[in-house]
Amino acid sequence: MSGGWNREQMAARAAQDIPDGSYVNLGIGIPELVAKFVPEGREFIYHTENGMLGMGPPPTDEERDLDLMNAGKKYVTELPGASYFHHADSFSMIRGGHIDVCVLGTMQVAANGDLANWSTGAPGAIPAVGGAMDLVQGVDRIYVITQHTTKKGEPKLVEQCSYPLTGVGVVSRIYTDLAVVDVTPDGFRVFELAPGVTFEEVEEKTGAPILPAE
Amino acid sequence: MSGGWNREQMAARAAQDIPDGSYVNLGIGIPELVAKFVPEGREFIYHTENGMLGMGPPPTDEERDLDLMNAGKKYVTELPGASYFHHADSFSMIRGGHIDVCVLGTMQVAANGDLANWSTGAPGAIPAVGGAMDLVQGVDRIYVITQHTTKKGEPKLVEQCSYPLTGVGVVSRIYTDLAVVDVTPDGFRVFELAPGVTFEEVEEKTGAPILPAE
Amino acid sequence: MIDKTYSSVAEAVADIPDGATVMVGGFGASGSPIELIHALIDQGTSDLTVINNNTGNGEVGLAALIGTGQVSKMICSFPRSSQSRVFPKMYEAGKVELELVPQGTLAERIRSGGAGIPAFYTPSTVGTILAEGKESREFEGRSFVMERWLKADFALIKAETADPLGNLTYNKTARNFSPLMCMAATTTIVQTKRLMARGEINPELVVTPGIFVDRVVEVADPVHEDTLIADERSYP
């Protein structure tokens, strides 16, 4: 493939859409990379579900406190102006609409904004949901970062999710390796194409009707 | 009247029934006096609805902090081991059954334990309830301290409250100037008479059937 | 850099419109944001719904705001304090409406507003006239009443320390309803005794994280309702 964004470029593109001063929750995986690409002149404050605002980058060995982790159970640091709180307060921030933006990974997104990112629904698999269902209901702007297709080339942007849903009609915008795609009342609509990518290529790799950029 | 307890003796008698180590909430008025009569060898920890455990006696002028009040809006002090918390946590302690004993004043108590202590129901009067309805539902042992009759000589222990209820069937035990009275499945029962008081006198001044001490 | 500080109480309350719902922190005199309330009197907005445990004392602060006729409705648990004279007068004259809510239910309704919980069940008021017209329901053989969340357009809050991110601490029992109201208001306005630099407040000591706070103004030497009343002051 000639054109498109790599993981870091997808994260950087998503970061561009987050307003200065936002309280932001980043999911595990590519979404975590967003923190590396805060646009010049803006400040985001990072929330982690396990009870902290003002989360900083991974610690050096000397800085490391075994009690200081993020929701992905990775060691993090504390920035000036941080605060700690218990889980009920943490999810009050989420459920109560106080987090401005949440960036998540996904398995599938449907044209109406349905998100499926917690379970393949495979028989016998151990289900694990974490905070995903609270985040998608509580945060107004749910941004998704994902490859446009699976490794097998199957579309992840679909007409209807085949995997069990995380939430109904919750996604606002999707950042893929090929494009920025909005979820609109008319379904998927390209907002911006990655360099070297054509609308036709995006359309072909999308499992639902998709409109070109306005 | 020859026999009977005065206000301080009523409070002291109630204090006798509070186990060592109890978390105690004291209502405004005579109940506040209970704190003066903690029996030798026991320790009670006082809770105030407005967000404190470990409340101490009134301050000297030098000790006084204008921000440190009890639920009756009187200045208090902080004992070693105290803690502060917000109102939702404070009423979680109450509603969640964590306070062991609450001592309240009353206008009327009924033979089934109904309590009426917040409103006369007089037309035009401004209603004010505070935390009374939360306390009577959340605290297992509701003790009431009250004169046995009103100033006009009307019984305050009655068959059915004529005033609007604070709670249904919530009172455990009543400390009056004449006796300690239990609320039992059979109605009022004298547990103990004040010195110089006869059961007949108590019976006469009670507005409902009352059983003698077992 | 995020900076939520405002230079004056007047500026901080300037955009509160007529008809707004305003939560006011404090339990009696303790924690009452007098300077913010007086700024609201100066600003002159009207038809306010005010949520506070009480109705103010003397002729200053919340009582004064009620006295000017700016408040059309009070939601509170205890409108009748020994030094509350203004509210009774206005209430009896039919100039202010009252919604009476038990104190614990008031606290929990406000928390629920902030926590995104539209309704919950409580045993408080079961079997009383305050439960009339409310849904009730049994759980595990006991009766409970359903109560709804409570939100506000603005909250006026008094803090002990604050930083430019809006992280707050309180002094002793001045904490009371304030952390809950910060959660439940769209715009939370804080007067603080001390404005600290970012990072100066111990993260373990923060009671209200800045995410719940929108505006911070330093009022270094705040008046206290009890002192004003002892001095027989009135406002304006």
Added chain:
Amino acid sequence: MIDKTYSSVAEAVADIPDGATVMVGGFGASGSPIELIHALIDQGTSDLTVINNNTGNGEVGLAALIGTGQVSKMICSFPRSSQSRVFPKMYEAGKVELELVPQGTLAERIRSGGAGIPAFYTPSTVGTILAEGKESREFEGRSFVMERWLKADFALIKAETADPLGNLTYNKTARNFSPLMCMAATTTIVQTKRLMARGEINPELVVTPGIFVDRVVEVADPVHEDTLIADERSYP
């Protein structure tokens, strides 16, 4: 004088009976009360229902407790961590049941258990398979699911400092579910890194007031799950 201190973790957990429901503080390795959990393994009680966000890691702590077969049911939000090997094995063998609860709902159900709130409504899980069989209801045009309180017989908690009255502070994100579990358990058992004298903890800094705590035992130099796993340790 009230004194809730115990001299050993063994003594502190001695009366936990078969069939008990036990909340265990911690989020992953952070805040996990390893010494109390290991004491429970030594004590040998069985048929436990355990409530924790996860299911433990490696072959120590909560994972080890599950591995011994003492746990018949787990209530958690995320049983599948990268280092969680014991639970999957026991689950696939049908030896432990799983109740999956979204993380925010789990926290709120536990708080509700402690706060005397039998049920509440949340938007989480609406339209998903986790809402199946649950009551749903509209408020202000939006759908919500009803969730019930969660209580326990015992809670095992790790604190940073504690005093003999049971007042607690935590270290950083080791706080997580612990303050809520202290509220929701009939008997709350705490291991603390430092036992302070009464009055030594700043009353403004207390996160869990002593009213929610029943037993305190000092474990001055606690092991950490991550360190044990890095050392490939197992228990017993």
